Amino acid sequence: MTVSAQSAPDVLHSLVGLPFAKGHGTGNDFVLVADPAGDRHLAEAEAAALCDRHQGIGADGLIRAIRCRELPEGAAILAEEPAAEWFMDYRNADGSLSEMCGNGVRVFVAFLLDQGLVELAPGEVLPIGTRAGVKRVERREGGFAVDMGPWAFIDPQQAEAVASDATVEAVGLDVARPALSVTMGNPHTVVALAEPAELEALGLYSAPVVEPVPPHGTNVEFVVPAEPLVSGGVGSISMRVHERGVGETQSCGTGACAAAVAIRYWAGVGAPNRWEVAVPGGTVGVAFIPGSDGREHVELSGPAVIVAHGLLG
Numbered sequence: 298m299t300v301s302a303q304s305a306p307d308v309l310h311s312l313v314g315l316p317f318a319k320g321h322g323t324g325n326d327f328v329l330v331a332d333p334a335g336d337r338h339l340a341e342a343e344a345a346a347l348c349d350r351h352q353g354i355g356a357d358g359l360i361r362a363i364r365c366r367e368l369p370e371g372a373a374i375l376a377e378e379p380a381a382e383w384f385m386d387y388r389n390a391d392g393s394l395s396e397m398c399g400n401g402v403r404v405f406v407a408f409l410l411d412q413g414l415v416e417l418a419p420g421e422v423l424p425i426g427t428r429a430g431v432k433r434v435e436r437r438e439g440g441f442a443v444d445m446g447p448w449a450f451i452d453p454q455q456a457e458a459v460a461s462d463a464t465v466e467a468v469g470l471d472v473a474r475p476a477l478s479v480t481m482g483n484p485h486t487v488v489a490l491a492e493p494a495e496l497e498a499l500g501l502y503s504a505p506v507v508e509p510v511p512p513h514g515t516n517v518e519f520v521v522p523a524e525p526l527v528s529g530g531v532g533s534i535s536m537r538v539h540e541r542g543v544g545e546t547q548s549c550g551t552g553a554c555a556a557a558v559a560i561r562y563w564a565g566v567g568a569p570n571r572w573e574v575a576v577p578g579g580t581v582g583v584a585f586i587p588g589s590d591g592r593e594h595v596e597l598s599g600p601a602v603i604v605a606h607g608l609l610g
């Protein structure tokens with residue numbers, strides 16, 4: 298039997314006394330740590346140990362709240378938006394870095410409020426630094442709405458990002474299905490399925506196989522359009538997701554945005570600009586809005602909940 302050099306309990310031992318909170322957005326759950334001055338760097342192995350569901354606290358990701366001026370990535374953020382005081386330092390459950398987390402950024406702002414680190418009245422907007430640039434988060438009734446910025450297709454075969462077909466194989470699917478890869482700052486590959494039974498039959502305990510896989514890997518969203526697709530000007534879809542660096546999660550905010558992008562593209566002319574995306578952990582809203590840069594932006598809205606506070610040890 299081989300024993301890894303540092304098990305989760307070993308790694309956690311070095312973090313005894315660390316204050317943390319636990320939160321979620323539609324069941325996509327996070328461990329949150331406040332590190333305003335940037336003196337508690339959390340490395341890959343520490344993030345993985347904290348997120349371990351059996352030997353750690355357990356979460357889909359780790360979020361560290363640090364001031365933009367305290368980390369190298371913050372310089373570009375402050376150049377883009379000097380009012381962006383806070384940076385969402387996000388790691389997946391396996392410890393890997395991700396550029397962006399749509400549910401995470403709402404929970405991040407709920408955490409800043411919970412810790413008394415910011416004030417934000419309903420209707421006010423807070424700019425947040427992320428590895429995918431500045432995201433503007435507005436406090437709304439029942440949660441937050443985030444301007445996620447522009448979307449784009451990913452085509453690993455071409456310099457120009459244009460729509461191109463990928464295929465995805467997964468446990469529960471009889472044959473490889475056509476798919477579309479989309480970036481929301483982080484990579485996604487969206488597969489449309491015909492009916493709810495296909496969505497339920499998926500075995501997402503094992504990673505889907507994407508061909509061609511985007512250069513930095515991908516999150517994979519399986520989507521079923523509602524019947525009818527559009528009601529009252531709003532499109533509805535159901536989604537399950539297998540996240541890069543995590544596995545199946547109850548929800549993925551950037552994934553919901555990518556799913557709405559792909560389904561609207563496939564639906565063609567006349568498809569709506571407002572969507573509801575039902576995930577195992579709840580429902581999020583996606584809207585296509587004009588951005589201040591003249592480009593089309595994607596807005597993600599949904600709840601954010603802080604459920605617990607604790608001290609490691």
Ligand SMILES: N[C@@H](CCC[C@H](N)C(=O)O)C(=O)O
Binds near residue numbers: 395483541548551
């Ligand atoms: N759940 C998140 C996405 C988290 C990052 C993702 N696993 C990746 O590696 O890109 C969301 O709500 O967007």
